Amino acid sequence: QKEVEQNSGPLSVPEGAIASLNCTYSDRGSQSFFWYRQYSGKSPELIMSIYSNGDKEDGRFTAQLNKASQYVSLLIRDSQPSDSATYLCAVNSAGSARQLTFGSGTQLTVLP
Amino acid sequence: GAVVSQHPSWVICKSGTSVKIECRSLDFQATTMFWYRQFPKQSLMLMATSNEGSKATYEQGVEKDKFLINHASLTLSTLTVTSAHPEDSSFYICSAKDTGQGAVYNEQFFGPGTRLTVL
Numbered sequence: 001q002k003e004v005e006q007n008s009g010p011l012s013v014p015e016g017a018i019a020s021l022n023c024t025y026s027d028r029g030s031q032s033f034f035w036y037r038q039y040s041g042k043s044p045e046l047i048m049s050i051y052s053n054g055d056k057e058d059g060r061f062t063a064q065l066n067k068a069s070q071y072v073s074l075l076i077r078d079s080q081p082s083d084s085a086t087y088l089c090a091v092n093s094a095g096s097a098r099q100l101t102f103g104s105g106t107q108l109t110v111l112p
Numbered sequence: 113g114a115v116v117s118q119h120p121s122w123v124i125c126k127s128g129t130s131v132k133i134e135c136r137s138l139d140f141q142a143t144t145m146f147w148y149r150q151f152p153k154q155s156l157m158l159m160a161t162s163n164e165g166s167k168a169t170y171e172q173g174v175e176k177d178k179f180l181i182n183h184a185s186l187t188l189s190t191l192t193v194t195s196a197h198p199e200d201s202s203f204y205i206c207s208a209k210d211t212g213q214g215a216v217y218n219e220q221f222f223g224p225g226t227r228l229t230v231l
Contacts, residue, residue, distance in 0.1 A: 031218070034220070041203075042224070042225070043222040043223060043224050043225040044205075045222070046220070046221060046222075049218075088156070090220075092218045099158070100220055102155060103155070104155040105155055
């Protein structure tokens with residue numbers, strides 16, 4: 001079983017819709033959770049971090065964490081074509097103080 | 113967020129030569145930096161963890177004698193691909209964590225990456 005799992009997609013949503021990206025992780029002791037956006041040919045860019053259960057909102061982005069279910073999600077409201085990218089979920093697990101474990105990423109396409 | 117730079121952004125070299133890639137944290141100190149490799153349409157693969165003032169920790173399957181890492185200061189780590197071959201052609205990306213006061217816990221920032229092509 002992979003440590004961090006994401007649906008690879010591709011996920012397509014129309015412009016203006018809500019895009020929902022999901023991630024599950026296996027290490028129950030994980031403490032920090034991150035969402036990165038990676039455009040084709042570019043390096044990942046940190047867009048959200050979340051550490052406690054519940055929702056965290058930043059502009060059009062909302063991260064949701066449920067540690068009991070070992071689940072973290074990213075919602076993108078009012079999706080724009082410029083949001084089309086691969087979204088990587090990353091988890092900092094207990095016992096690996098500095099290292100992140102990445103999911104394989106979900107490719108999102110926002111259709112104009 | 114914190115800024116990480118990489119140099120060069122791209123390099124083309126002949127098979128058998130060595131290539132050095134620099135990773136710098138521009139506005140923060142990073143005791144730990146990470147080196148990743150990414151092949152087309154694949155996810156990031158962690159190659160090694162670079163620790164300032166000590167030896168790097170390599171992931172399983174990564175040859176430490178081929179991928180030399182030096183982290184001589186709190187703002188600079190280098191990756192040298194020795195005797196490069198075409199199969200080493202990839203996108204190499206470094207990242208760093210801001211471990212200074214006021215840094216957000218565990219956030220990791222990526223450099224822009226270096227695209228290596230070995231002919």
